[in-house]
Amino acid sequence: MDRNSVTGMILIAIILGLFWWMNKPSEQEIEALKLRRDSIARVEALSAQEAAQKADINQQAVTQELQATPDSVLHKRKTDKFGIFSDAVDGENEFYTLENELLKVKFSSRGAKVYSVELKEFTNYKDDPLVLFDGDQNVFGFNFFYNNRILNTNDLHFTVDSDASNDSTLRFKLNLGANQFMAFDYKLSDQSYLVDFAIVQNNVDNLIQANRGGFDLDWKMDVIAQEKGRTFEIQYSGVYYKYYEDVVDDISGKSGDEDFRTPLKWIAFKDQFFSSILIAKDKFAAGKVNLNVYPEEGNSPILSTNTASLVIPHAGGMQNEKAFQFYFGPNKYKTLKKINGLDLEEIIPLGWGIFGWINKFAIIPIFNWLEGGIANYGLIILLLTLIIKLVLFPLTYKSYMSTAKMKVLKPQIDEINKKIPADKAMERQKATMALYSKAGVSPLGGCLPMMLQMPILFAMFRFFPASIELRHESFLWANDLSSYDSVLDLPFTIPFYGDHVSLFCLLMAITNIVYTKMNQEMTASTNQMPGMKAMMYMMPVMFLVFFNQYASGLSYYYFVSTLITIIQTLLIRRFIDEKAILAKLTANQKKPKKKSGFQARIEEMAKQQQLQQKSQKGKKKR
Known part of the structure; x- marks a missing residue:
């Protein structure tokens, strides 16, 4: 870089600095903008308060109407709407826990889903227990058709089958008739970050219809901030996914979405150092994912909200089982590498090509x-x-x-x-x-x-x-x-x-x-x-x-x-x-030295320049 280039860069920097200084808002403009924002905030708060009051009034009206309606009428309405699933719509949410030396996984009977996950060997930057998600921060359920209606397992109450459950295994069961049921099975082994998960359907093929040859899985998770440096935690967080028998790709660092027309093997909701990964034993037929990153200046305890809509292939049959695995654990290369054949270690950004x-x-x-x-x-x-x-x-x-x-x-x-x-x-x-x-x-x-x-x-x-x-x-x-x-x-x-x-x-x-x-x-x-x-x-x-x-x-x-x-x-x-x-x-x-090819080219260029200079001088004399 010569002196002119350096001078040019310095002048550009000075010009940009002056432009910024000349165009920055005055104190009066900043104060006026602050007052405007405060006014907008007050109006929004008032609108939210009015909406909440209207919602309370509507809720009170609905409650009064329900109280005035006979139980038999309410039961008939629910039966007409949900059919054999009517008993599973209402119920008390109960919680169960599977635990080993590494994980403490809490499940809810409503939705038969993972309710919260704690990594026992780690803490967050405040030295509090490290929880990947808790409660409504994780929404997980399967959509299916019944009686021309779309139902989601996340809205249904399951019961625990005590005969099929023990200290390392839980079976959540939805009884639908004589020897007809749908069950969610979970198993947590010792010294493992993997949770085995299976969906078992028995004699319900005539009751539960799939859509487009598969069931739709909806998974939404809020990723909690765990580290001191939020900037780089966002940069190293994202949604990662592996195409079936193909490469690993991702959306990371900023909001985005992706539609898949080809099968996937797994999908990961990743933090800087920890991940929640859903792995299909077979594959996901198609789907889409979305990453919504929260602004750094908002100081939200949530880094991002990740969502995935995936299609689980379903060929039908009276006895059917779909197997998956969850990985709830650290983004440690050696740990992820041991899970053979899945390329889970690719979620760790070690660099591309020779750097990786x-x-x-x-x-x-x-x-x-x-x-x-x-x-x-x-x-x-x-x-x-x-x-x-x-x-x-x-x-x-x-x-x-x-x-x-x-x-x-x-x-x-x-x-x-x-x-x-x-x-x-x-x-x-x-x-x-x-x-x-x-x-x-x-x-x-x-x-x-x-x-x-x-x-x-x-x-x-x-x-x-x-x-x-x-x-x-x-x-x-x-x-x-x-x-x-x-x-x-x-x-x-x-x-x-x-x-x-x-x-x-x-x-x-x-x-x-x-x-x-x-x-x-x-x-x-x-x-x-x-x-x-x-x-x-x-x-x-x-x-x-x-x-x-x-x-x-x-x-x-x-x-x-x-x-x-x-x-x-x-x-x-x-x-x-x-x-x-x-x-x-x-x-x-x-010593006598043979000219190198590079030196010969330099000399030839010098000769050509000299000839051009002589030619130009000759033209001037004429």
């Missing part, structure tokens, strides 16, 4: 190996960083050597720049490339080793915010390595930066500035690209702003990684003799 491969086949195995013998995750990150830097040391050394060669050649490059004026850029470039070629130096020699390290840096960028292992793990002043570390809470919010100061992020920015300064001292051609020097110092400042709200474990890793690189550079510099390097390069220049 590095995480799956290198970073996670090393991390899990260290985790087996070390309890402190700060030390684990430190050792992981040391291992990575040790593996990458040959590339670091090669990059430094290339930079050192460029540095010792700098006086000769400066001499070329003095002899050849700046308006003859191609001629100057030709002479510089000829010098590099004779000396045996590649201008890209320092860049390529650094480029080869970039995939690991990006892989770690995805790894730390998605690693549940770091959740609520403290190190030094950071009480949660999966969230930001605040050493100072600000009384105001700085745009893009936030309302706190992250010390690990600050240390990371400082070490990057130091490393940038060391690189600038080693760079041989800074005079050719003055704008790049300023840009290099802007990067640490951008990191300071960007990473302030990121996981402190990530900032800590980048800080330690850069610090180790600085130490490596100082050690290499101490043991390398630049005079010996210059002597070797000088000897190389005296």
Whole structure:
């Protein structure tokens, strides 16, 4: 990037800043807007109050009418409307619990559904029990046709079959006649996050009709905020789904919806670190999903409302059973990977392509190996960083050597720049490339080793915010390595930066500035690209702003990684003799050197430029 580009960017930033300042509302306009919003809020509150009063009046009228209506008439109305299901419409909701070492799952007889789920090994950021959902935050039921009416199991009251239930199994039964019933079976095994779920139909095929060759499943769930950093919890939450015998896809980070015309294997309502997943033993024929994300500034305890409408294939038959599984548990790679053949681990955003491969086949195995013998995750990150830097040391050394060669050649490059004026850029470039070629130096020699390290840096960028292992793990002043570390809470919010100061992020920015300064001292051609020097110092400042709200474990890793690189550079510099390097390069220049294809192309371009210049001068003389 040249000086003009940098100047242009600065001017654009100044213009945008002035535009924002000139167009920002005055205090009077802000006050007027506030009064308008307050007025609207009062009107809406009054309207809601009036609506509630009308609803109460209507409810009282309905209650009075029902009280005045004989029981026999009410019973006949209900029978005419719901037929054999009339006894299941009304009833008292009863609760039952299945529990193991990991889960506490509560069920309600109304709808025979999962009512609440508690993960016993985890807490939320307030250190309260971690509940995935509770009560009306989970709506789950199947639609079917009966007597030309659409009924939903979520509105029906089931009874528990004591003969088919025990400490690990529950059977909710809806008796519809002699040896005619529909049952929902649940089973929770020891040391498992999986809940087996089956729908059993016995001799009811003539009573319950499917729609379009299948039953419609409606599932709606409110995802509760569990973490301190709401911004990144939303970013890493969403609806994930796997196409039958195909890839995993998702809607995440923002509201959206998707219609499916092809079968699905499973669907997951995912938080940053926990998920509720419904898995079909066979498949879902089709369906649609929706993600509705709540605004961050609303401070709602709910992150999003997720809904799914899925079609369960139904071929008919007097005895019929459809099997499913629920997964209620952490988004832990090793745990999800053990559930073979389902690709559930794909809900963890480890990065695409080579970044994901590095995480799956290198970073996670090393991390899990260290985790087996070390309890402190700060030390684990430190050792992981040391291992990575040790593996990458040959590339670091090669990059430094290339930079050192460029540095010792700098006086000769400066001499070329003095002899050849700046308006003859191609001629100057030709002479510089000829010098590099004779000396045996590649201008890209320092860049390529650094480029080869970039995939690991990006892989770690995805790894730390998605690693549940770091959740609520403290190190030094950071009480949660999966969230930001605040050493100072600000009384105001700085745009893009936030309302706190992250010390690990600050240390990371400082070490990057130091490393940038060391690189600038080693760079041989800074005079050719003055704008790049300023840009290099802007990067640490951008990191300071960007990473302030990121996981402190990530900032800590980048800080330690850069610090180790600085130490490596100082050690290499101490043991390398630049005079010996210059002597070797000088000897190389005296040897006959075959032109490379790249150099030949540069020279040919220079010749063409010279010919064009001569041609233009000849035309002017005429």
